[in-house]
Amino acid sequence: MRAIYAFGLLILIAFLGARFITKRKVLSPINYFFSAGFIYIFLGLSLGRSGFNILSPSVLTGLTPLISLGLGWVGFLFGFQLEAKYLRRFPRKYKNLSFLQFLFVFLLGGLIFSLALKQFFPSERTFLLYGIGLAFGLLLSVNSPTLLSMASSAIPKRGNYHYLARFLVSVSGFWGIFGLAIFSSFWHFPIFESKIFLRGSLLLMFSSGFPILIGYLFHVLTKKKTSEEQMLVYLLGLVFFVSGASFYFNLLPLYMSMVLGITFSNLTRIHEKLYPLLLSTEKPLYITFLILVGALWEVYFDYRLALLVGLMILLRFMAYILPMPLFKVILDFPLNLPSRFGLSFLSSGGIGLAFAVSLKLAFPLPLTDLFLSVALFGILITELVSPWGVRMSIFKLDKEEKK
Amino acid sequence: MIPLLLIFVLMLILKSSILLPFANPDQSTSIALGFILVFAYLFGSHLKRLSLPLITGFILAGILCGPYVLKFITPSDVQDLDLLDGLALSLIALTAGGEMNIQRLKGRFKSISAIVFFQTVIVLLGFVLLGFFGRSFISFLEEGTLLQVFAFSLLLGTLSTPTSPATTIAIITETKASGKYTDLVLGSAVVKDFFVIVIFAFSLSISKSVAMPSHGFDLSFLLQILEEVGGSILIGLFIGGGIILYLKYIKRDVTIFILSVAFFSYQISHNYGYHPLLICLIAGFLAENFSAQGKRLISAIEKSSIPIYVVFFALSGASLNLGALRQTWLLALICVVWRGVLKFSGTFFGARITQEEAGVQKWAWAGFISQAGVALGMAIVVEHNFPEWGDEFMALVLAVIAINQIIGPIFLQRLLFKVKEAGKKP
Numbered sequence: 070m071r072a073i074y075a076f077g078l079l080i081l082i083a084f085l086g087a088r089f090i091t092k093r094k095v096l097s098p099i100n101y102f103f104s105a106g107f108i109y110i111f112l113g114l115s116l117g118r119s120g121f122n123i124l125s126p127s128v129l130t131g132l133t134p135l136i137s138l139g140l141g142w143v144g145f146l147f148g149f150q151l152e153a154k155y156l157r158r159f160p161r162k163y164k165n166l167s168f169l170q171f172l173f174v175f176l177l178g179g180l181i182f183s184l185a186l187k188q189f190f191p192s193e194r195t196f197l198l199y200g201i202g203l204a205f206g207l208l209l210s211v212n213s214p215t216l217l218s219m220a221s222s223a224i225p226k227r228g229n230y231h232y233l234a235r236f237l238v239s240v241s242g243f244w245g246i247f248g249l250a251i252f253s254s255f256w257h258f259p260i261f262e263s264k265i266f267l268r269g270s271l272l273l274m275f276s277s278g279f280p281i282l283i284g285y286l287f288h289v290l291t292k293k294k295t296s297e298e299q300m301l302v303y304l305l306g307l308v309f310f311v312s313g314a315s316f317y318f319n320l321l322p323l324y325m326s327m328v329l330g331i332t333f334s335n336l337t338r339i340h341e342k343l344y345p346l347l348l349s350t351e352k353p354l355y356i357t358f359l360i361l362v363g364a365l366w367e368v369y370f371d372y373r374l375a376l377l378v379g380l381m382i383l384l385r386f387m388a389y390i391l392p393m394p395l396f397k398v399i400l401d402f403p404l405n406l407p408s409r410f411g412l413s414f415l416s417s418g419g420i421g422l423a424f425a426v427s428l429k430l431a432f433p434l435p436l437t438d439l440f441l442s443v444a445l446f447g448i449l450i451t452e453l454v455s456p457w458g459v460r461m462s463i464f465k466l467d468k469e470e471k472k
Numbered sequence: 473m474i475p476l477l478l479i480f481v482l483m484l485i486l487k488s489s490i491l492l493p494f495a496n497p498d499q500s501t502s503i504a505l506g507f508i509l510v511f512a513y514l515f516g517s518h519l520k521r522l523s524l525p526l527i528t529g530f531i532l533a534g535i536l537c538g539p540y541v542l543k544f545i546t547p548s549d550v551q552d553l554d555l556l557d558g559l560a561l562s563l564i565a566l567t568a569g570g571e572m573n574i575q576r577l578k579g580r581f582k583s584i585s586a587i588v589f590f591q592t593v594i595v596l597l598g599f600v601l602l603g604f605f606g607r608s609f610i611s612f613l614e615e616g617t618l619l620q621v622f623a624f625s626l627l628l629g630t631l632s633t634p635t636s637p638a639t640t641i642a643i644i645t646e647t648k649a650s651g652k653y654t655d656l657v658l659g660s661a662v663v664k665d666f667f668v669i670v671i672f673a674f675s676l677s678i679s680k681s682v683a684m685p686s687h688g689f690d691l692s693f694l695l696q697i698l699e700e701v702g703g704s705i706l707i708g709l710f711i712g713g714g715i716i717l718y719l720k721y722i723k724r725d726v727t728i729f730i731l732s733v734a735f736f737s738y739q740i741s742h743n744y745g746y747h748p749l750l751i752c753l754i755a756g757f758l759a760e761n762f763s764a765q766g767k768r769l770i771s772a773i774e775k776s777s778i779p780i781y782v783v784f785f786a787l788s789g790a791s792l793n794l795g796a797l798r799q800t801w802l803l804a805l806i807c808v809v810w811r812g813v814l815k816f817s818g819t820f821f822g823a824r825i826t827q828e829e830a831g832v833q834k835w836a837w838a839g840f841i842s843q844a845g846v847a848l849g850m851a852i853v854v855e856h857n858f859p860e861w862g863d864e865f866m867a868l869v870l871a872v873i874a875i876n877q878i879i880g881p882i883f884l885q886r887l888l889f890k891v892k893e894a895g896k897k898p
Contacts, residue, residue, distance in 0.1 A: 123739065128555065128739075130552060131552060131553075131554060131555030131556070132555060132556075133499075133501055133502060133552070134501055134502045134505045134553070134556060135556075137502035138502070282482070283482075286475055286478055286479065289474070289475055290475050298775075298776075298777075298778045299513075299778075301776060301778065301779060302509060302510070302513045302778055302779050302782060303510060303513075305509060305779050306506050306507075306509030306510035306513065306779075306782075307506065307510060308506070309502055309503075309505050309506025309509060310479075310503060310506030310507055310509075310510065311506070312502060312506070313500075313501070313502030313503030313504070313505065313506045313507075314486060314503050314506075316496070316499040316502050316503065317486070317495050317496060317499050317500055317502075317503045318491075318494055318495055318496070319496050319499075352725070352727070352728075353725070353727035353728050353731065356725065356728050357728065357731065
C-alpha cells in the first residue's frame with residue numbers, strides 16, 4: 070500500500086511540475102526548484118527512512134550502485150566541460166580571480182566552521198572537527214553552473230559579467246573538488262599515524278591516475294566509429310567503474326569521475342556526438358540521484374544544526390560579496406567588481422549535493438551525517454534565493470555596462 | 473581486443489591481494505557492475521564476430537567473472553545487485569508486453585495456443601517417462617518408490633516447460649527480427665509463462681500428495697494461484713492504465729516514470745509474492761494496445777536496452793551455479809537433449825494441427841530452448857517442499873538451466889536468421 074502512495078506522489082510531483090513550469094518565468098524560485106529537480110529530494114525524503122520507508126536502508130544498499138552512478142555522473146559532466154581549448158579562451162586574470170575567490174571562501178569558511186564546530190562539539194576529537202570544518206569551507210567554495218545555464222536564455226543583454234560569472238562557476242567546482250580530494254586522501258589517517266605524507270600521496274596519485282587511465286581507455290573505445298548504444302554502454306560502464314573503484318578504496322567518487330571527465334574531454338574529438346547523449350541521459354540519472362540523496366537524508370533538528378545551517382547561509386553571502394572590491398584591487402582586474410556581483414554565486418546546486426554525499430559515503434561517521442544534513446538544508450535554502458541573486462547581480466550589472 | 477584486455481588486467485590488479493588491505497570489500501558492488509558492463513559488452517561484441525548472439529557473450533562473461541571462476545563478482549555482489557537485476561527484468565518484461573500487438577497476433581492466436589498446449593503436455597509426459605525408465609541412473613531416486621519418482625519427474629517436467637521471455641525478447645531486439653516465427657516464439661513464450669505458474673501449483677500439490685501421503689491433496693493452492701496470478705494481472709492492469717494516463721496527460725520525465733514503474737513493480741511483487749514478470753508484461757501489453765503513445769514508450773525503453781540486457785544477462789551468467797553443473801553434468805545433459813526432443817515434438821504437433829507451413833513444423837522448436845527466471849523460482853519452492861531430494865533436484869535444475877541458458881539464445885538467433893526474419897524490423 071505504501072508503495073502505491075509513493076507511486077502516486079511521484080506522479081503528483083511530475084504533474085505539478087508539468088503544470089507549473091510551463092506557466093512561470095525561468096528565474097522564479099519555484100520554477101527553478103522544480104526544473105532543477107530539487108523537489109525530488111523531498112520525494113526521496115518521503116520515500117526514505119524518515120517517510121514511508123520504502124527506500125529503507127536495506128533497499129538503499131541494493132541501490133548503492135545508482136548512488137555511485139549519480140555521483141560519478143555529476144563529476145563526469147563537471148569534468149567534461151573543463152576542456153583546455155575552451156578554458157584557454159579566457160584571460161589569465163579570470164583564472165587568477167577564480168583561484169583567489171576559491172582560496173578566500175575556503176579559508177574563511179573553513180576557519181569559521183572549525184571554530185564553530187569546536188564550540189558546539191567540545192567532546193569530539195579535534196582532528197575530526199577541523200576536518201569537517203575544512204570540508205565546509207570547501208563546500209562553500211563550490212558553485213553550480215546549472216542556474217546560470219538556465220538563466221542564460223532569460224538574460225536580456227548578456228555581457229561581460231555574465232561570461233565572467235559562467236567562467237567562475239565552471240572553474241570554482243574544480244578547485245573545491247580537487248581540494249576535497251587532497252584533504253580526504255590525507256584525512257584517511259589520524260594525525261598520530263606514521264608515513265601520512267607518503268600514504269596520503271599514494272592515495273591521491275591513485276585517485277588521479279586511475280581515472281586518467283580509464284579516460285584514455287574511453288577515448289580508445291570511442292575513437293573508431295561508435296554507435297549511440299555502444300557509447301551509452303561505455304559511458305555508463307566506465308563512470309560506474311571509476312566511481313565504484315572510489316567506493317571500493319574509500320576515495321572520493323566525485324573527484325575521480327571529474328578527472329575521468331577532464332581526461333576524456335581533452336582527448337576526444339566527439340564532443341558534438343556525445344552532448345546529445347549526455348543531455349538525454351543526464352536528467353533521469355540526476356533525478357534518480359536526487360531521490361536517493363533525499364532517501365539517505367536522516368532529518369533531525371536541534372539548535373546546533375539550525376545554527377550551523379544559519380552560519381552556512383550567512384557565509385555563502387558574506388564570503389562572496391565582501392571580497393569582490395578587494396579582488397579588483399589585488400588583481401588589477403579589468404572589470405569593475407562591485408560587491409553585488411558576489412550574489413551570482415549563491416547556488417551550489419547538484420555539485421554541492423554530490424560533494425556532501427561523496428564525503429558522507431567516503432567517511433561514514435556521525436559528523437559526516439551532520440555535515441550532510443547541514444549541507445542539504447543550507448543548499449536547499451540558498452537555491453531558493455539564488456535566482457533572485459542572479460537577477461540582482463548579473464542582470465543589472467550587464468544592463469548598466471551596456472548603457 | 474586491447475581495450476578488453478586492458479580493462480581485464482585493471483580489474484585483476486584492483487582485485488589482487490596486494491591492494492586488498494586498502495580495499496573495502498563490502499563496497500565492491502559498483503566496481504563489479506561497472507566492470508561487467510564494459511567487459512561483458514566488449515566480450516559479447518567479440519563473440520558476435522563468430523556469429524554468436526551478444527547475450528551469449530554477456531552470459532559467458534558473467535560466468536567467467538562470477539563467483540565460480542575469476543571471482544571478480546562475488547556472491548554478495550550478486551545478492552546486492554538483485555534489486556538492479558529485478559529492475560532490468562521488469563523493463564525487459566515491459567518491452568516484451570509491448571511487443572505483443574493484438575492486431576499482429578490476431579491471426580496467430582490459434583497456432584500459439586496449439587503450440588503452447590502440445591509443448592506443455594508432451595514435455596510433462598516425456599519427463600514422467602524419463603523418470604520411470606531412467607530412475608536407475610538417478611542416484612537419489614534409485615531407492616525411491618514409484619510415486620516418489622512420479623512426483624520428481626512431474627515437477628522436473630513442469631520446470632522444463634517454460635521458455636525464457638526475457639531471453640526471447642533480448643534476441644528479437646538484438647537481431648531486429650519481425651515476422652511470423654518471431655511472433656509465434658515470443659507469443660508462446662509469454663503465454664506459457666502464465667500457464668506454467670498455474671500448472672506448477674497443480675503439479676506441486678499432486679506431487680506432495682503422492683510423495684508424502686500424509687499430506688493429502690490440498691485444494692488451497694487454487695486460492696493461492698488465484699491470488700498470485702489474479703493479483704499480478706490486476707496490478708499489471710492498474711500500472712498499465714497508469715502508464716497510459718501518464719503518457720497522455722503528463723508526458724514529462726518519461727524515463728524516470730518508467731524506472732519508477734519498474735521499481736514499484738519489483739517492490740510490490742517482492743513484498744507481497746506477486747510476479748514482476750506478469751505485472752510488467754500486462755502493463756506493457758496494455759500500453760502498447762490501448763494507447764496511441766505506447767509505441768513511444770516501448771521504443772524509449774528499447775533505445776537503452778543494451779545496458780539493461782548487459783546487466784541482466786551478465787548477472788544471470790554470474791548467478792549460474794557451476795558447482796551444480798560439475799556435480800550433475802551428465803544427467804543435466806541428458807535432460808537438456810530430452811527437453812529439446814520434446815520441444816520439437818510439441819511444436820511439430822501444435823504447428824501441424826493448425827496447418828502451419830512445413831518450416832514452422834520443422835524449425836520453430838529452436839526458439840523455445842532458453843530457460844531461466846520462472847523455472848529457477850519454482851526450483852527453490854520444490855527444494856523447500858521436498859527436503860529428502862530437494863537439494864539434488866535443485867542442483868539438477870540449476871545445471872539444466874545453465875546449459876539451456878547458454879545454448880538457447882544461439883538456437884533462437886540461428887532460427888531467426890534461417891527464416892530470414894532477422895533485420896526485418898523497421
